Amino acid sequence: MTTVGKRAALTPRQLTRTSERLSFVYLERCTVHRDANAITAEDADGTTHIPSATIGTLLLGPGTRITHQAMSVLGETGAAVAWVGEHGVRYYAGGRALTRSSTLVEAQATQWANRRSRLAVARAMYRLRFPDDDPDGLTRHELLGREGRRVKDCYRAQASRTNVPWRGRQFTPGDFTSGDAVNQAITAAAQCMYGITHAVVIALGCSPGRGFIHSGHELSFVLDIADLYKTDIGIPLAFDVAAEGDEDVGPRTRRALRDHINQTGLLDRCVQDIKRLLLPAAAEASSGPTDEEDRVTLQTDSGLDAAAGRNYGHEETSW
Known part of the structure; x- marks a missing residue:
């Protein structure tokens, strides 16, 4: 199994969009582990593979155990994880955002x-x-x-x-x-x-x-x-x-x-x-940075964004 340290972080282009995921997957009385980029649920009846990138929220019910490797892949793919009691749901952990844009x-x-x-x-x-x-x-x-x-x-x-x-x-x-x-x-x-x-x-x-x-x-x-x-x-x-x-x-x-x-x-x-x-305006026009853009800018006093990755120590600007 490839370790977390040897894999590059997934980009938004590689992640499944939120709207295309399963709403949630509920598991109970099993051990949740990892096999490549899938999580596995093992119980007395055998092992079930679930593609982690398709999960919106993983609900862990009574009697579940989850490994560090399983949590790492869920975090990488942006899935939320909630530990669920028998009498309700509490949210205790979450994955990364699926966007690079702020x-x-x-x-x-x-x-x-x-x-x-x-x-x-x-x-x-x-x-x-x-x-x-x-x-x-x-x-x-x-x-x-x-x-x-x-x-x-x-x-x-x-x-x-x-x-x-x-x-x-x-x-x-x-x-x-x-x-x-x-x-x-x-x-x-x-x-x-x-x-x-x-x-x-x-x-x-x-x-x-x-x-x-x-x-x-x-x-x-x-x-x-x-x-x-x-x-x-x-x-x-x-x-x-x-x-x-x-x-x-x-x-x-x-x-x-x-x-x-x-x-x-x-x-x-x-x-x-x-x-x-x-x-509201951007939602109608579908304008602005996309989820796939890895865009970093610098704030200025004029409200305009300046390009990042540059040294402005010897430049005169009108900001």
Whole structure:
């Protein structure tokens, strides 16, 4: 097996685009190792090979062990890794970004640093979630109030559609079984979405903690993006799972969510949504540095970028 130190780092051109990857792969009660550029999952039934470059997020369930070599290839190919408990999902590690460009993270910082543009992005997020509702002119307090009412309406509508009794959102952190089947499904779907959207945010080179609606947490932007699909995907799917029965709600929710995401191309949608929110003009025109460019410039006082790799000690400039 080739060691990490003898291999050159993969370039974005060699990596599979985020939108073309599997949303997530869930493994449990096995040993995860590496064979060339694939990871292997070995259990009592044998060994399964999984191309690492096709994985968006690897969810490691109870009873899993993973080797250093497996983690190294997952990091190289930009896959996110989350250790998963029996009663929910927590995100503990991530791979490299799939881009060499800092365009999106700089746009994110610029939009976030100004209160007006930060509110404008929050309104744009609301518009993505509820395209039939115009949030222009709404304050943050009004946005939160309107969002809360829309989510409650979604719960009631899905309960009526599936004939699943709904007694309100019930969730105790750390105690997955404290709620009924539909609440468990909602929790499982939401936590899986956090892992998936975290993988996309990291792959695009954005900052997970610089949110426009959520704040004060290392995953604030991840929570912002995951919420874009709550009423569209997460809640309806959770009610569908609960309508099928009370047994194995967590695993059934994960499988249903995985299948839905792969069938609908949610990863590609998530990538495009983030680009439209942070760089709306560039997203429409498809302009700016591409993911494959390895472009380094120097900042100047005039706001223009200067070429890197040069010594400016004896040059007079108009910066």
